[in-house]
């Protein structure tokens with residue numbers, strides 16, 4: 164990665180505040196966060212880094228070092244369509260302004276080694292890392308959960324994706340060698356130890372991102388809301404799909420259009436799976452844990468309908484491999500990565516088998532990353 168501090172000094176002539184924020188994985192609990200459910204993500208050793216400073220010229224100057232692209236504006240009340248990465252920064256600035264924090268102008272240099280569009284939350288890392296640095300720069304002392312919510316709002320209002328809270332939450336609260344069990348109703352988490360001793364987490368990037376991704380994401384949210392409004396006619400205490408189990412849904416199946424029923428059914432089971440998966444983790448029962456990952460993928464493919472051919476191929480390729488405990492698509496869907504839990508000593512063989520298999524079925528070479536679980540967003544102490 165580049166030396167963003169030196170670039171900042173040469174571009175803007177002052178010393179910056181440095182900050183960083185990681186991308187995330189999610190072991191299980193997909194499309195449950197915006198249904199007030201449970202998720203089990205962790206922060207990974209791929210991150211976005213920032214050098215940020217104030218200027219008196221009432222201008223916002225951003226430089227994306229790895230893309231070698233500059234963006235400059237005098238106003239932050241609009242999202243610039245043609246520079247998608249600048250949307251995230253402006254979106255965060257707008258949130259700081261709404262929170263009553265004042266600034267004249269801001270300069271920022273950043274870079275990232277989180278693959279874009281791979282479902283590893285590169286955008287959340289940009290929002291959270293920038294928010295963390297700004298918080299220090301402006302001495303605003305905003306609580307971490309508040310920063311998470313501001314970063315999420317930036318995504319809603321400036322990128323137009325009505326995401327849940329998981330990505331930004333994991334990017335801020337991540338912890339070395341742990342995953343987070345987040346209850347997305349209370350917005351509280353517990354850290355679950357995840358020792359990688361004999362285990363490995365592999366991410367296989369399909370290298371495709373189908374157009375549908377953000378439009379279908381927003382549609383799934385609406386479908387879940389439709390499901391909830393049907394359920395509320397039965398019982399006004401039902402506030403979200405978190406409040407129902409599959410038995411209850413099955414009893415009232417006739418009230419739903421088949422697709423809405425399938426969406427609700429998937430969410431109800433997935434919430435249960437996250438809790439079962441946590442128990443398996445506590446007992447180091449990775450075989451059972453892995454089965455839940457495969458079931459989660461089946462649900463995402465058949466009932467929630469957010470998978471795609473390339474993701475299914477990657478998951479299917481792992482099924483005959485004895486060293487793989489589980490595999491499933493991760494994140495919003497329609498492309499991006501699968502997450503795979505396997506025995507560490509099988510990494511090389513896994514890499515080869517998946518690469519060959521994917522190539523022969525799609526003509527494309529997947530990117531495969533073995534990742535570690537790390538800490539969340541931080542301000543980096545400057546050199547003396």
Ligand code: GLA
Pocket residue numbers: 192193194195196197326327328329330494495496
């Ligand atoms: C995206 C969103 C998250 C979450 C996942 C699906 O990553 O940003 O909030 O909904 O999809 O689990």
